[in-house]
Amino acid sequence: MTSEASAKVIADFTAFSATTRRRAPLYSSISARIADAPLLLNLMLAAPEPARVPVNLFAAVHDLLLADRSDRLARYYPNLTKEPDRGDPMPEFLAFCSARAPLIQASLATRFPQTNEIGRSALFLAGFDHLESGPLAHLDLGASAGLNLMVDKLAYRDADGGVLGSSEVVLDCKIRGEPGRLAGSLPEIRTRLGLDIAPIDPSDAAGLRWLKACVWPDQADRFHSLEAAIELLGRHPVVIRRGDVVDDLASAVDAVAGGGHLVVTTSWVLCYLEADRQRAWLSELERLGARLDLSWVWAEAPSQVGVLPVAPGLAASESTLLGVTTWRQGVRSDRTLARCHQHGYWLHWL
Numbered sequence: 361m362t363s364e365a366s367a368k369v370i371a372d373f374t375a376f377s378a379t380t381r382r383r384a385p386l387y388s389s390i391s392a393r394i395a396d397a398p399l400l401l402n403l404m405l406a407a408p409e410p411a412r413v414p415v416n417l418f419a420a421v422h423d424l425l426l427a428d429r430s431d432r433l434a435r436y437y438p439n440l441t442k443e444p445d446r447g448d449p450m451p452e453f454l455a456f457c458s459a460r461a462p463l464i465q466a467s468l469a470t471r472f473p474q475t476n477e478i479g480r481s482a483l484f485l486a487g488f489d490h491l492e493s494g495p496l497a498h499l500d501l502g503a504s505a506g507l508n509l510m511v512d513k514l515a516y517r518d519a520d521g522g523v524l525g526s527s528e529v530v531l532d533c534k535i536r537g538e539p540g541r542l543a544g545s546l547p548e549i550r551t552r553l554g555l556d557i558a559p560i561d562p563s564d565a566a567g568l569r570w571l572k573a574c575v576w577p578d579q580a581d582r583f584h585s586l587e588a589a590i591e592l593l594g595r596h597p598v599v600i601r602r603g604d605v606v607d608d609l610a611s612a613v614d615a616v617a618g619g620g621h622l623v624v625t626t627s628w629v630l631c632y633l634e635a636d637r638q639r640a641w642l643s644e645l646e647r648l649g650a651r652l653d654l655s656w657v658w659a660e661a662p663s664q665v666g667v668l669p670v671a672p673g674l675a676a677s678e679s680t681l682l683g684v685t686t687w688r689q690g691v692r693s694d695r696t697l698a699r700c701h702q703h704g705y706w707l708h709w710l
């Protein structure tokens with residue numbers, strides 16, 4: 361392995377350390393010392409080049425720690441212990457990695473970080489509230505493990521402490537602007553389906569653990585919400601088809617339509633498509649909208665998704681925006697509803 365490759369890994373970890381100092385102090389402090397940790401450097405250099413990103417190493421280690429939470433390393437992880445040790449985590453981190461080097465290497469060679477953010481259900485709820493009342497057929501594109509197919513199974517806390525819904529998984533989404541609430545009621549979802557090019561099987565414990573492992577331990581609240589949502593998913597199984605959002609959209613629509621008004625959702629998925637595929641996706645949705653009434657609720661960032669139907673003043677926005685596009689008797693209409701936190705922690709009505 362060239363020294364150029366080592367220098368790149370060191371530079372990437374150093375940059376990661378700088379950007380995460382406030383949000384992820386645990387990973388930041390370990391990253392800052394990569395140059396003095398030949399074990400970590402060698403693990404990274406043994407991985408295929410696209411996999412040599414800091415978050416991939418940290419997810420691989422976190423995953424193994426979640427499988428053995430009694431290991432001494434856990435005491436440095438704010439999501440795994442009530443009073444985390446604020447001392448130097450490096451000796452335990454290195455000991456943990458040294459004892460499991462082949463497993464970490466295998467993980468780096470075969471997996472890449474994957475996310476499914478339950479907080480985005482609050483954004484979908486706010487979008488659904490702008491549709492006509494009546495039962496829905498929910499098709500979530502880029503559904504990952506399908507957590508956001510449980511919009512009606514969650515509860516949502518208002519700024520004044522009121523809670524909409526009754527569920528052990530309660531989302532807090534701070535509201536700014538009018539109306540001062542997310543939604544008037546929960547939707548009635550009659551049928552639901554997810555579509556994803558690389559789905560996490562909601563019944564696969566290892567896949568779900570990987571999803572948890574990809575959350576940063578310093579974001580303990582996010583980790584605990586995800587754990588609770590995964591538990592809920594176990595009691596409300598959903599189906600996720602493997603497929604592409606462009607090529608397999610029509611067949612997914614056929615599979616779910618008929619169960620109620622069809623609502624297609626996308627949250628942080630269209631940004632993964634090249635510009636020409638984004639255009640192809642929208643044309644496909646247009647084609648379907650010409651033949652059946654449907655709605656598209658989206659939570660995406662316009663700067664990364666050129667096809668979002670936003671006003672010119674919002675087209676370069678790097679914020680996550682929430683919008684609803686509807687087709688009724690072939691007539692399309694677009695509304696941008698709100699600016700949001702990308703994980704759904706707040707929503708500002710426009």
Ligand SMILES: C[S@@+](CC[C@H](N)C(=O)[O-])C[C@H]1O[C@@H](n2cnc3c(N)ncnc32)[C@H](O)[C@@H]1O
Binds near residue numbers: 629
């Ligand atoms: C950042 S994750 C977001 C997951 C979920 N929508 C959420 O908000 O939590 C993006 C998801 O899009 C999926 N994806 C990316 N490109 C896709 C494609 N062409 N077709 C279907 N799914 C795709 C990925 O596999 C991943 O699960």
